[in-house]
Amino acid sequence: MKTLLRLLLACALATVLGCAALLTWQRHPLGAPAAGGAAAAPPSAEQVARGAYLAAVGNCAGCHTARGGSRLAGGRAIPTPFGTVFSSNLTPDATGLAGWTPDDFWRALHFGLGADQRLLVPAHPLTNTTLVTRDDADALFAWLSTQPAVAAPRQPHELRWPYGTALAQAAWRALNFRPGVYEADPTRDATWNRGAYLTQGLAHCSACHAARNALGGDQGPADFRGGLLAGLGWTAPSLHDPAEGGVQRWPDATLQRWLRTGHAGPHSAVGPMAEVVLGSTSALNERDLAAMSAYLRQLPEHTVARGPATRPDPRRRDRGAALYREHCASCHGAEGQGRSDEAGAMAYPALAGSRMVALADATNLIRLIERGGFGPATAGHPQPYGMPPFAGVLDIDDLAALASHVRHSFGGGASELDAVDVVRLKSTAAGPR
Numbered sequence: 001m002k003t004l005l006r007l008l009l010a011c012a013l014a015t016v017l018g019c020a021a022l023l024t025w026q027r028h029p030l031g032a033p034a035a036g037g038a039a040a041a042p043p044s045a046e047q048v049a050r051g052a053y054l055a056a057v058g059n060c061a062g063c064h065t066a067r068g069g070s071r072l073a074g075g076r077a078i079p080t081p082f083g084t085v086f087s088s089n090l091t092p093d094a095t096g097l098a099g100w101t102p103d104d105f106w107r108a109l110h111f112g113l114g115a116d117q118r119l120l121v122p123a124h125p126l127t128n129t130t131l132v133t134r135d136d137a138d139a140l141f142a143w144l145s146t147q148p149a150v151a152a153p154r155q156p157h158e159l160r161w162p163y164g165t166a167l168a169q170a171a172w173r174a175l176n177f178r179p180g181v182y183e184a185d186p187t188r189d190a191t192w193n194r195g196a197y198l199t200q201g202l203a204h205c206s207a208c209h210a211a212r213n214a215l216g217g218d219q220g221p222a223d224f225r226g227g228l229l230a231g232l233g234w235t236a237p238s239l240h241d242p243a244e245g246g247v248q249r250w251p252d253a254t255l256q257r258w259l260r261t262g263h264a265g266p267h268s269a270v271g272p273m274a275e276v277v278l279g280s281t282s283a284l285n286e287r288d289l290a291a292m293s294a295y296l297r298q299l300p301e302h303t304v305a306r307g308p309a310t311r312p313d314p315r316r317r318d319r320g321a322a323l324y325r326e327h328c329a330s331c332h333g334a335e336g337q338g339r340s341d342e343a344g345a346m347a348y349p350a351l352a353g354s355r356m357v358a359l360a361d362a363t364n365l366i367r368l369i370e371r372g373g374f375g376p377a378t379a380g381h382p383q384p385y386g387m388p389p390f391a392g393v394l395d396i397d398d399l400a401a402l403a404s405h406v407r408h409s410f411g412g413g414a415s416e417l418d419a420v421d422v423v424r425l426k427s428t429a430a431g432p433r
Contacts (some may be wrong), residue, residue: 128202368387
């Protein structure tokens, strides 16, 4: 009976996946011609320069360059809840984009299809790149075609069955993907619309800041409710909640400075966001910087629900205070006020009032204490100070005590943590094995 039940469930799953695949292929057939299919003219210097700028804003090299590998040659391991995906080679080599046409590249961005008609896995931010205009796609392709060719064959993804199958990919698309170029909101001005196009499209902010369903889908490129970045060990805060990552109440100059340099007053980008600032937003020109700032500052505000707090433990807090005096106060100040360098710039960020310290989800705080890190080294802040890792110094009980002291003292009374909380956060952030 159990065998028969498994067989029936397998048949039902295959039927659902097959129907989803049919719906997907009907929506955007694999062989459908892309818009503007005329023979491509040689790119102009202006188009190549524009493509270089767009590639920087989109941080293409961030995912398509392996650690220690050649720029844009792919091979970077991207952890997902369903297994590991390896980025593709974007250089004009036979193992990359050699032989591709502008139409092929447009299909990849707009429909998520390779030149060989295979479905690209949604670790590629399909819901964002589909918004990119044809002109911008052509400029990107023109610039990529001028880059040094690097031989780097595509590395097979390591996805658990059935997530790597074509039927599963088609099912995901049927449920979570609708192709369509960005359409301007007529009720908004040109600056807001430009900011929305960049934020939702090339900058693909929702790739990290969207809340995901069980299959990794989101509610669209304007969904910035935040969520766990499984496998990376960080949580992306909600951009709708001013108490988390929302910037609705920031002065425009502060937000623009933070997007440009990663540092503004007590605010400092760390972890994956430091990489985004370094590889993407620091490249924004003045017009686009103002546009993205205008869009982000006008996002609707929604408060993130807070879970039950751990019962306060004065002994744990006292232990945390002693650890703070021993390891942290010399840089961050006895009162968590931070410390400036000789030029007056913030060298070690303030913990008092830090949104990361006060987040309902303490994953990022635990991650930073354990692993340390640096802010982005940008033109406006070329020599950021770093934080050393304490993973080999503090055990689980110490982490809980130190985090509890920091959150209680400098995070507006944020909930404390016990050892069980720390183990749970570390296990969840590491993602499935």
